[in-house]
Amino acid sequence: MSKSEIVVIESSPSEHRLFSLEEVCERCGAHTEIVVEMVEYGIVEPVEQASASVWYFNTQAVVRLQRAQRLMDELELNLSGVALSLELLDKIDGLQKHIVVLKSQLP
Structure with missing residues (x-):
């Protein structure tokens, strides 16, 4: 599966900024093929697909890609x-948030 362009949307209160595939790869320190493979493995998912050749990612996806690249490197x-x-790190984060909620309910 080859994609011609991957675009990232970074949400901020003041503006929406689009990033080209080259910019995404630069931010993540990854080659284009690796980013496409990460999508295929379900490591990260496009938020929305405008067409088969253009993917949109939010900033959380970019952070996840950066984290994935660090694990690989x-x-x-x-x-x-x-x-x-x-997946395991996500579960740990979820459990830590749950612990905080439970602690806040203690007298």
Whole structure:
């Protein structure tokens, strides 16, 4: 599966900014093919697809891509390992948020 362009939408109160594939790859330190493979592995998902060749990502997706790239670079994980690691990290984050809620309910 090859995509000709991936565009990132960064939401801020003052403006919406679009990023080209080159800019996304630069921000994540990844090659185009790796970003496409990360989408195929479900590591990150486009928020919306305007067409088959243009994907839109929010800033959370860019942060996730950066995190995935760091796991690949620093721990030398393959994409399956990255997907599993991010899934487990998401669960940990969710549990930590749940702990904060529960602690706030204690007298």
